[in-house]
Amino acid sequence: QFGYHVIQKTGERTSPPAQAAELVDQLRDDPEAFGEIATQVSEDYTTAQANGELGWVARYQLDERQENVIFALTEIEAISEPLDLGTEGIYIFQLLEIAESREIEESRLTDIRETGFDRWLEQEVKADVPVWVDPQFAPSTA
Numbered sequence: 001q002f003g004y005h006v007i008q009k010t011g012e013r014t015s016p017p018a019q020a021a022e023l024v025d026q027l028r029d030d031p032e033a034f035g036e037i038a039t040q041v042s043e044d045y046t047t048a049q050a051n052g053e054l055g056w057v058a059r060y061q062l063d064e065r066q067e068n069v070i071f072a073l074t075e076i077e078a079i080s081e082p083l084d085l086g087t088e089g090i091y092i093f094q095l096l097e098i099a100e101s102r103e104i105e106e107s108r109l110t111d112i113r114e115t116g117f118d119r120w121l122e123q124e125v126k127a128d129v130p131v132w133v134d135p136q137f138a139p140s141t142a
Contacts, residue, residue, distance in 0.1 A: 020082035020090045027092065031077040034094045043089060056097070058104055060116025069093055 013019065023041065027034055038052020047054060057070055069080045073095035080093040104112070 016090055017082065017084060020084070020092060024079055024082055024092055027079045027094065031079060031094060034079070052094075053096075054093075056099070056102060058102075058108065058112055060112050060120055061108070063088075064119060066091060066093075070095075074098075 014022070023037065027037065035051030035053070039048050042048035042052055057067070059067065059071075061067070062070070063085070065083060065085065069083045069091070070093050073080055073093065076095055076097065078095045080091075083091040083093075085091065
């Protein structure tokens with residue numbers, strides 16, 4: 001009554017973590033292929049169109065886990081281990097350039113202030129401040 005449907009199976013995908021591990025091996029063998037591979041496999045349209053390039057990254061600009069992976073890279077063309085952020089995807093980074101300092105344009109600085117201020121406050125300011133609770137207001141331990 002509804003006709004026929006013909007389906008051709010053309011291949012099988014491996015699990016995303018396995019695929020990411022394979023990509024890391026491939027990229028470490030040929031770091032210059034990063035842009036081409038990122039364009040082919042990236043699900044982020046914006047970075048895929050830019051050969052996977054995020055541009056330069058400042059502290060407190062991205063998710064803390066991403067920054068930890070990015071700033072752990074120390075050699076030009078180094079490829080990171082895959083960073084699995086669950087539903088946000090799996091990220092692989094390549095270091096293209098290192099600069100000791102760089103002026104941050106106002107629009108990016110505004111974004112960093114909005115997204116990174118609370119994290120900076122917790123990590124850099126409040127982290128070393130001891131907290132004293134008056135015993136009369138402390139919760140009971142009994």
